[in-house]
Amino acid sequence: MEICVIGAGYVGLVTSLGFAKLGNNVICVDIDINKVVSLNNGIPSIYEEGLEDMLIECLEKKNITFSNNIIEGIEKSNVIFIAVGTPEKNDWDIDMSQVYEVISQISNNILNYRLIVIKSTVPIGTQKKVNKIFLENGVSVDSFDIVSNPEFLREGRALHDFFNGDRIIIGCDSLRAKKIMKELYEPFTCEIIYTSPETAELTKYASNAFLASKISFINEIANLCNKVGADIETVAYAMGLDERISPKFLRAGIGYGGSCFPKDTKALVKIGDKHGIDFKIVRGAIEVNEKQRFIPIRILLNKYGSLEKKIITILGLSFKPKTDDIRDSPSLTIIEELIKNNANIKCYDPIAIDKVRNIYSNIMYCYNLYDAIENSDCIIICTEWDEFNSLNLGKIKDSMNYPMIIDGRNMLDGKKVREKGIEYYSIGKSN
Structure with a gap:
């Protein structure tokens, strides 16, 4: 099929590459021209295992191209996926401005039938509202269908999940749309559930x-x-x-x-x-x-009373391993509290350091794990990266000003850590 995916974030990029890998022709549209240029040159905008290789493969086979021209994407496609962000507002409501901007552009540039598939996470009733917007903008009822097709991708395993998901949910109220979606997802072996748009959105x-x-x-x-x-x-x-x-x-x-x-x-x-x-x-x-995020801070304050001038090492900055995504990561909350308590902060993450560097300029960034540990008064493990499973405990004890580990992900064997003379705290472990 000829597919347009609007949005080149985690969901949009993985969706684009997944369908391109399956032999469809995909144009992925994003307003960020720098991102578009990088992707067309085979340089991914996110870290995801296997993504760079698949990007290069699909570019070489000419199954995918990236553009910042949404009209081009609309004109060249049969199926249009919307995969733009729906961020949280201060009052916990959902910011739908990106979705409705895309809807406006699509509805103003449709010349003949298009299937619009909403991948973005949207409030219940969005499909019905979008359908109404198209009609109000003068688009013929025969020229479009709107489908809700929420994503269930886990960052760090997103490509695996695209091809090997537990289920695919398709919310539609049109036999024509159902037929196209059935053809599109024919290569997939997981259960496909056809339901109402409201049920898909709520699921x-x-x-x-x-x-x-x-x-x-x-x-x-x-x-x-x-x-x-x-x-x-x-x-x-x-x-x-x-x-x-x-x-x-x-x-x-x-x-x-x-x-x-x-x-x-x-x-x-x-x-x-x-x-x-x-x-x-x-x-x-x-x-x-x-x-839960404040537990390490409480432990530190109970231990030291004051954290002023204390050197605290953060191991892991991304919210989970195998991704560089730091959005709402517990590590950032901990860093904020340490800054408030006038601690000196050193941090290490194998992938996400540069993203945090763009937020905090007053902490020390280390590209070697043991450089981050040197002269530290405490280590806080915030992300369960595999390499933290094999820490050299003897080297850690000798390098630290005071040997203390707060294991925020329960990665380590507490008994072995304590046997090395390191004070150890976990979340609910007895050893």
Whole structure:
């Protein structure tokens, strides 16, 4: 098919490359001309495992091109995916300005039939509203269909998830649209659910809110473990053996971050408010997650009283491993609190350092893990990068001003760490 994807962020870029890899002709449109130029030169705008190789492959096969000309994308395509951002407003509502700007441009430039597919995470009722906008702008009812097709990509595994997802949700109210979507997704083997647009839109929010609540639940249990001497890893393992619960998303730590869970949980609460539904469980999950990020600061203040002039090392800046995404990362909250307490901060991350450097100019950035640890008064592990599993504990003890680790992701064996003479704190582990 001839496909246009509007937006070259995580969702848009992965969607573009995925469909290009499957043999479709894809034009990916983004307003950032520098990003467009870089992508056309085979330089990805995000870090994602396998993405650069796939980008180069698709460019060489001429299955994909990048442009900042949205009209060109509309004219050359049969199917148009909208994958622009829907960021959070200060009041937890959803900023739909990018989506509606794209809708305006599409509706003003349609000459014949186009299928419009909304990939962006949008409030329930958006498909119906977009349909109304097209009609109000004078577009013939025969010239378009609007489909809701939410994404379920995990950053760090986005390409894998595109081709090997658990399910594909397609919300449409047109047999013509359903036929095209069925053809488009014919190569996929996972279950495809055809439903109403409202159901598709809500499924995205419901999925993310449930997973976020599961994380916050296990973090509350972990906090109790710290108080009573229980071990969260054994508790979580035993719980996970129950097939009704499953072990996924039962890893305790300093909370979730990223572009989806924080934004989508708040958006769901706001959507509920508008319809007279109080999502108390989701509100609780948000509150627990926000408090969880402050645990390392409380530990430090209990230990030192004052953090002024203390050298604190942050290991891991991205919100999760295998991505350079720092959006709503717990590490940033911790850095903010350390700055407020006049601590000296050193940090290391194998991928995301330069993104944080653009935010904070008054902390030390290290491109070698052990340079970040030298003369430190405490290490806080904020992201579970694989290389942190093999820390040289002897070298750490000898390098630090005071040997202390706060393991915000429960990566290390506490017993082995303490045997090396390093003070160790975890989230709910007894060893």
